[in-house]
Amino acid sequence: MFDFETAYLAMASRDARFDGRFVVAVTSTRVYCRPSCPSRTPKPENTRFFGLPAAAESAGFRACRRCRPDAAPASPEWNVRGDLAARALRLIAGGAVDDEGVAGLARRLAVSERHLHRQLVAEVGAGPQALAIHRRARTARLLIESSGLPLADVAFAAGYASVRQFNEGVRAAFGCPPGDLRRGRTAAVLDAGGVLELRLPYRAPLAAGAMLDLLAADALPGVEEVTGRTYRRALGAGEVVVAFPDPPDSPAATLRLSLDDLRDVTAAVQRCRELFDLDADPETIDAALGPLARARPGLRVPGCADGFEMAVRAILGRERSAELAAREGGIPGAAALRTHSDATVRALARAVNDGSLPLDRGADREATIAALRALPGITPWSVSIIAMRVLGDPDAFPGDDPRLLRAARRLGIAGDKKALLGYAERWRPWRSYATMHLWAESE
Incomplete structure (x- = not known):
């Protein structure tokens, strides 16, 4: 602050x-x-x-x-930081309090409820329950103004226990009843396929084309697809489609959601924000990267739709991951891969399945990276990719990636791995973003 x-x-x-x-x-x-x-x-x-x-x-x-x-897009500070408060805020944004209550959130963070409340009030001025209430109100407003859903459906989709609680929550947050937020607006109605269209604001600039090119190069056939400036992928039992208009009439992407249960809307929106790094602060990052960022201002670090899936892909590589997805109809969950033929995937699946290795934005980054490094056969490259795309670490750097060295040579930055690692120190704490720029340069 x-x-x-x-x-x-x-x-x-x-x-x-x-x-x-x-x-x-x-x-x-x-x-x-x-x-x-x-x-x-x-x-x-x-x-x-x-x-x-x-x-x-x-x-x-x-x-x-x-x-x-x-x-407005969320404060980028909390995505960068890896301390208790930042982890709690990311988990609350993902719906942890609605799903597990404050007690469940505290257990995931390995602290007492009292300590968690005290820490959050000291850091941000509000406790976990107040933050969850704000999250519900924000989701409610998004659905009220962007969709034609009946207000009663909006109430439960946003996580309220009753219509009365919904009315009181919206009035407290915005100073008017829910109906007033919708009055005078032309809302998109769910079509026959149950598709809901929403807007995802971000901070400009955003190098959407370069980011989508990188996602396309790594796309898993049958699971995700990039066409022009549109990204599509399966998400649980539904599907998400995110489009980046060119040129944009405002700094916002268009999200089309197809979900079986509207109560999953908030979590899906948050996953998409993380998938495209929409809460980043590009001006600060680009200033720190200097000349490296000039060709593609606003290039983001893509996250992932599922942490375990991304970790398996980082370990197996694109070709073997595609074979697994084709055989199974996607990357199976941890329980199904406990007996996989690859020893590293097998160890990863068992650790995730027993709860000792959380793979999400709320995980303790240092502890999780240490646990990943302890897995048999895992490479430093895989650990870096998981840290970058699953944990949201802004400073991961897979220095042993030959594409980075190839780009560094082309740009006259460094001629060998040791020199590149030394040069990359000037990009801290944004080396994940530097990685994206180097990858884009190597294509």
Whole structure:
């Protein structure tokens, strides 16, 4: 979080670069806004700053209807950090509190509920339950404004236990009943196939074409497909299609979801945000990478739809993974691969199946990387890829990848592996992004 003077200056100058990094709460109106909100600048004595919208809501403020601060991309700080608070925020965003309760979240993080609550309040100004409530309200608004779903269906899809709780939650967060959020809007209705269309905002710039080219080169036949600027893949029993308009009329991708259970909407949206790294801060990253980022400003590090699937693919490689997917109709789950012929996959599956090796954005990165390195036969390259795409580590660097060295030579950066590893130190803590740029250069 920024000091008061810096935050106030950013807000007074309507600097959109700070949107999502903090929100501005006005005590005289009890409304909180984006820093870039065009509303009249409040007096300093009437201004408070919060790191997250949920913290402002916990303090009794509601979201501005004009600038919609709750719809901004999430703060990139929490994706970069690997500490307890950051891990908790990523798990809450993925629905951990709705699925397992605060007690289950605390168990996954190996801390007490009290310690978790205290840590989150100290770091972001809101406890896990308040953060989960904000998540439900944000999802509800997305579905109210972007779909023609009946409001009762929206309530349960967003994770509310009842319509009454839904009405109260939306009113508390946005200062009006759910119907008012939809009034006057032209909403897309679920088509005959049950497809729901939503928008995924991001921070510009975004090198969508280069990112999709890299995903296409690694696509698993029968599971995912890249056509032009559109990505399609199976997700559970449904399907997701993400399109990046060229040129975009606004910094947002279009998401089309086909799901059997609408209660999976929030988790699917979060997975897609992680899959395309939509909460990243490209200006900060590109500035740190310097000349390397000039050809493809805003290039992101793709995540994955399923952590175990991605780990198996990193171990087996594209050809063997494709053979497995063709034979099984996709990459099977951990329970099914405990007896796989490859010893490393077998060890991975057993560790994931017994719960000793979590493979998601909420995992302890250092502990998980150490556990991966202990698997028999796993390569440093595979560990780096898993760290980068499964754990969301922004600083992973598969220095033994020949494509990186080939690109480094072409760019005049380094002539051998040792020199490349030394040069890459200047890219910390964004070496995962440097990897993407080097891979794109090597194609």
